[in-house]
Amino acid sequence: MIVLCLAALAAGFVDAIVGGGGLIQTPAILIALPQHSVATLLGTTKIPSLSGTFSAAIQYARKVHLQWKLLAVLCSIALVAAFAGSKTVSMMSNSFMKPIIFGVLIVVAIYTYTKKDFGTVTTTRMTHRKEFIYGSLFALVIGFYDGFIGPGAGSFLVLFFISVLGFDFLKASAHAKFVNVATNIGSIIFFAGSGHILYQYAIPMAVCNFTGSIFGARLAMLKGNRFIRIFFLLVVAATILRFGYEIFLKS
Numbered sequence: 161m162i163v164l165c166l167a168a169l170a171a172g173f174v175d176a177i178v179g180g181g182g183l184i185q186t187p188a189i190l191i192a193l194p195q196h197s198v199a200t201l202l203g204t205t206k207i208p209s210l211s212g213t214f215s216a217a218i219q220y221a222r223k224v225h226l227q228w229k230l231l232a233v234l235c236s237i238a239l240v241a242a243f244a245g246s247k248t249v250s251m252m253s254n255s256f257m258k259p260i261i262f263g264v265l266i267v268v269a270i271y272t273y274t275k276k277d278f279g280t281v282t283t284t285r286m287t288h289r290k291e292f293i294y295g296s297l298f299a300l301v302i303g304f305y306d307g308f309i310g311p312g313a314g315s316f317l318v319l320f321f322i323s324v325l326g327f328d329f330l331k332a333s334a335h336a337k338f339v340n341v342a343t344n345i346g347s348i349i350f351f352a353g354s355g356h357i358l359y360q361y362a363i364p365m366a367v368c369n370f371t372g373s374i375f376g377a378r379l380a381m382l383k384g385n386r387f388i389r390i391f392f393l394l395v396v397a398a399t400i401l402r403f404g405y406e407i408f409l410k411s
Contacts, residue, residue: 172212172372179314203351212369238303242346245307
């Protein structure tokens with residue numbers, strides 16, 4: 161329990177800044193509770209993930225201008241897609257997607273590192289119509305992915321809001337949190353309904369994740385875009401290492 165709570169605390173801190181808390185929380189619970197099914201362990205982590213992400217979302221909403229109409233559409237689609245993804249992961253292996261994600265993340269890391277002004281300012285945005293179209297398509301994909309596999313979903317959301325919609329890192333992180341809340345709710349609806357949540361672990365972890373997210377969100381808003389960019393690169397690099405280990409060494 162101590163290990164899981166410390167992992168949840170760290171995950172909440174990281175998630176609040178750029179996403180990627182699942183890189184810490186998910187491996188921790190898989191190692192600590194190997195006697196349970198993967199679906200049950202993934203379901204258990206969704207409660208603390210929701211707690212921390214919701215806390216961060218509220219803090220961002222107080223400081224960052226949000227496009228509420230866009231968020232309402234994206235969150236609705238992401239919630240349904242996450243439910244479908246969680247239902248799918250309970251029926252099949254997700255290992256075939258890891259090499260694809262591994263390659264995409266390497267491209268993301270190289271692009272973000274070489275393009276020094278990436279996400280440091282808000283660029284000219286596309287029309288509202290295109291925002292809704294592209295945003296809806298991405299919400300469908302990332303919602304399913306978060307319910308199906310999970311780790312890195314928050315970082316992918318940040319990347320989308322920056323590279324496609326032209327947001328800066330702070331604004332992108334704020335919007336990503338709300339979509340992430342929706343994906344967590346979608347997954348929880350399925351996992352709770354199918355008995356895949358260990359509440360005796362989920363509740364204490366949720367408290368710790370919530371605490372970590374408070375400090376993470378405050379630090380992100382205090383330090384600004386350049387700090388978040390560096391943190392984003394570190395999280396992406398950690399994600400690459402994790403997937404690389406699972407693809408090339410564990411297999």
